[in-house]
Amino acid sequence: MKELHFGAGNIGRGFIGKLLADAGVEVVFADVNQQVLDALNQRHQYPVRVVGEQAQVETVSGVSAVHSGSDEVVALISSVDLITTAVGPQILERIAPAVARGLVKRHDGGNTQPLNIIACENMVRGTSQLKQHVLNALEPQFHAWVEQQVGFVDSAVDRIVPPAEAGSDDPLAVTVESFSEWIVDKTQFKGVPPTLAGMELTDNLMAFVERKLFTLNTGHAITAYLGQLAGHQTIRDAILDPAVRQVVKGAMEESGAVLINRYGFDAQKHAAYINKILQRFENPYLHDDVERVGRQPLRKLGEGDRLIKPLRGTLEYGLGHANLVKGIAAAMHYRSDQDPQAKEWAALLADVGAAAALAKVSGLDEESEVVAQVVNAYNAMQ
Numbered sequence: 001m002k003e004l005h006f007g008a009g010n011i012g013r014g015f016i017g018k019l020l021a022d023a024g025v026e027v028v029f030a031d032v033n034q035q036v037l038d039a040l041n042q043r044h045q046y047p048v049r050v051v052g053e054q055a056q057v058e059t060v061s062g063v064s065a066v067h068s069g070s071d072e073v074v075a076l077i078s079s080v081d082l083i084t085t086a087v088g089p090q091i092l093e094r095i096a097p098a099v100a101r102g103l104v105k106r107h108d109g110g111n112t113q114p115l116n117i118i119a120c121e122n123m124v125r126g127t128s129q130l131k132q133h134v135l136n137a138l139e140p141q142f143h144a145w146v147e148q149q150v151g152f153v154d155s156a157v158d159r160i161v162p163p164a165e166a167g168s169d170d171p172l173a174v175t176v177e178s179f180s181e182w183i184v185d186k187t188q189f190k191g192v193p194p195t196l197a198g199m200e201l202t203d204n205l206m207a208f209v210e211r212k213l214f215t216l217n218t219g220h221a222i223t224a225y226l227g228q229l230a231g232h233q234t235i236r237d238a239i240l241d242p243a244v245r246q247v248v249k250g251a252m253e254e255s256g257a258v259l260i261n262r263y264g265f266d267a268q269k270h271a272a273y274i275n276k277i278l279q280r281f282e283n284p285y286l287h288d289d290v291e292r293v294g295r296q297p298l299r300k301l302g303e304g305d306r307l308i309k310p311l312r313g314t315l316e317y318g319l320g321h322a323n324l325v326k327g328i329a330a331a332m333h334y335r336s337d338q339d340p341q342a343k344e345w346a347a348l349l350a351d352v353g354a355a356a357a358l359a360k361v362s363g364l365d366e367e368s369e370v371v372a373q374v375v376n377a378y379n380a381m382q
């Protein structure tokens, strides 16, 4: 089996590309980072340091790479069996035209093998969003063929893979935690879904996507935002701060109550899931900066993302949300000179004030009680 993976970054090399290569799939990475592309094509392998109770270095081999904007990508799309992405939510729209061109070539070349595409991004139904971008980029005459031949398969992806530590001079080296979970929607495949060690098939994907996004990512983001406010540099330092930990755990319990109501999760198992996540944040072998985990606050304060969607859930079910409110208030304080979204957010806040700025990015009603609660918490943190 041959596959094309967009995004040879942390999760691309450290999780999805590795899992596929380990399963014997021939993996070709598509990226825009020339240094990474050159290194992949010179060495055809790279080291992954898996850190847990015991650390070990595993070698991923048999890989190659092409530039994401090249004709080679289009040719590959016309012939591969699987396409995956880990490029970031905002990049999906940018790769869609190349995917569309590849699908036209596949159609014109008479390739009748089913093709499946799986976006592995931190977002709800990211592949479905990619599908819309691809359809927008395609002439309507190809839509029926795409519906018949191409499976757009949504997934939930969970493994903490921070950027390589400062001091590492290997552009391909990556350090990952030992935990990993990749869950895909088996109802969306065309043809027989592949059997790959480490890829789990489900017919109940939304429950898994929301469980992951609104527990791990909610807790992680709040750890980052409160951590930065408290002067911590890393997620580990932040989560070991009792004041931060109490709010983070409380927020995960609040979003957990929503998930339990919505999906009928077992309360005890969910509490264990939260505890396991807190331990993962504490991983002494991962150096994960609060600035990485808090990145792109406009996205993270968005209506469907890890902070606002659980808050909305608590309103829907009439549940407590005091800790989520604190987490959102802390997110509003996030600052980073390296992050264009953080700068945009700071400018918006200065321009229109806290309530209007929050309402604008989150879709919450500016006059609502919950916005007033967040703004009070925000002011109290000044």
Ligand SMILES: NC(=O)C1=CN([C@@H]2O[C@H](COP(=O)(O)OP(=O)(O)OC[C@H]3O[C@@H](n4cnc5c(N)ncnc54)[C@H](O)[C@@H]3O)[C@@H](O)[C@H]2O)C=CC1
Binding pocket: 006, 007, 008, 009, 010, 011, 012, 030, 031, 032, 033, 068, 086, 087, 088, 089, 091, 094, 095, 120, 121, 122, 157, 158, 159, 160, 161, 162
């Ligand atoms: N790092 C992590 O622990 C996890 C990340 N994710 C998700 O995976 C996605 C990727 O995250 P990371 O790997 O951390 O980011 P990253 O920044 O390390 O990797 C993204 C890669 O995409 C490449 N890229 C940018 N534009 C491109 C284009 N037009 N075509 C092809 N490649 C392009 C970049 O050069 C980079 O190599 C995000 O959606 C993130 O939310 C999900 C779970 C875990």
Ligand SMILES: O=P(O)(O)OC[C@H]1O[C@](O)(CO)[C@@H](O)[C@@H]1O
Binding pocket: 122, 157, 158, 159, 160, 161, 216, 217, 220, 221, 292, 293, 294, 295, 296
């Ligand atoms: O990748 P994003 O969506 O910016 O958010 C960072 C999050 O992604 C992860 O890297 C992986 O789930 C988490 O460590 C963190 O919660």
